[in-house]
Amino acid sequence: MGSGAEASVAERRPFPVSWDQFHRDCRALTWRLNAVGPFHAVVAITRGGLVPAAIVARELGLRVIDTICVASYAHDKQGELQVLKGVSEQTAALGGGTGKGLLIVDDLVDTGKTGRMVRDLLPDAHFATVYAKPKGKPLVDTFITEVSQDTWIFFPWDTGLSFQPPLKDGAA
Numbered sequence: 001m002g003s004g005a006e007a008s009v010a011e012r013r014p015f016p017v018s019w020d021q022f023h024r025d026c027r028a029l030t031w032r033l034n035a036v037g038p039f040h041a042v043v044a045i046t047r048g049g050l051v052p053a054a055i056v057a058r059e060l061g062l063r064v065i066d067t068i069c070v071a072s073y074a075h076d077k078q079g080e081l082q083v084l085k086g087v088s089e090q091t092a093a094l095g096g097g098t099g100k101g102l103l104i105v106d107d108l109v110d111t112g113k114t115g116r117m118v119r120d121l122l123p124d125a126h127f128a129t130v131y132a133k134p135k136g137k138p139l140v141d142t143f144i145t146e147v148s149q150d151t152w153i154f155f156p157w158d159t160g161l162s163f164q165p166p167l168k169d170g171a172a
């Protein structure tokens with residue numbers, strides 16, 4: 001999460017998402033996007049956007065998939081947002097230079113910092129995320145599930161099965 005006074009992951013409400021749930025949420029997102037398109041191409045915001053972008057592209061029958069590669073969070077600590085790679089010239093041309101007809105996909109918006117960068121780069125693109133927190137929500141055109149700002153979403157690619165102590169032994 002953000003730097004400074006922002007709460008750490010341990011202080012947030014955990015929202016674990018299974019592969020199964022994530023797949024269903026991505027399909028639900030695609031149902032909505034199908035009513036908004038058609039789109040020329042999908043642009044995934046790395047790295048978290050790669051997984052939903054693959055599912056959305058499959059459902060919409062899109063085979064042109066590009067990336068905007070960014071670095072910002074080191075686990076839960078938000079740092080300077082760096083754009084490591086923008087979209088290719090070919091993809092930019094498909095969107096007329098402003099992103100019209102391009103579908104940008106990310107896993108979530110939190111503070112909206114990444115979403116703002118995306119909007120600045122491709123103002124006419126459609127920006128979709130699977131999950132949205134209130135601060136970032138105004139930047140997203142389409143999302144599926146809203147969670148509170150004090151939530152931390154745990155994605156299946158960041159987590160694994162582990163032993164849980166019984167409630168009577170102090171499980172939270």
Ligand SMILES: O=P(O)(O)OC[C@H]1O[C@H](OP(=O)(O)OP(=O)(O)O)[C@H](O)[C@@H]1O
Binds near residue numbers: 071110112113
């Ligand atoms: O709205 P914001 O506060 O900008 O946060 C949202 C971004 O944070 C996460 O990415 P992260 O920077 O953790 O990198 P990753 O996708 O490589 O995991 C998430 O995938 C979004 O891209």
Ligand SMILES: Nc1nc2[nH]cnc2c(=O)[nH]1
Binds near residue numbers: 001151
């Ligand atoms: N995994 C994960 N990454 C984030 N980056 C910003 N917010 C979040 C979140 O809630 N979960």
Ligand SMILES: [Mg+2]
Binds near residue numbers: 045046047048049106
């Ligand atoms: Mg990300």
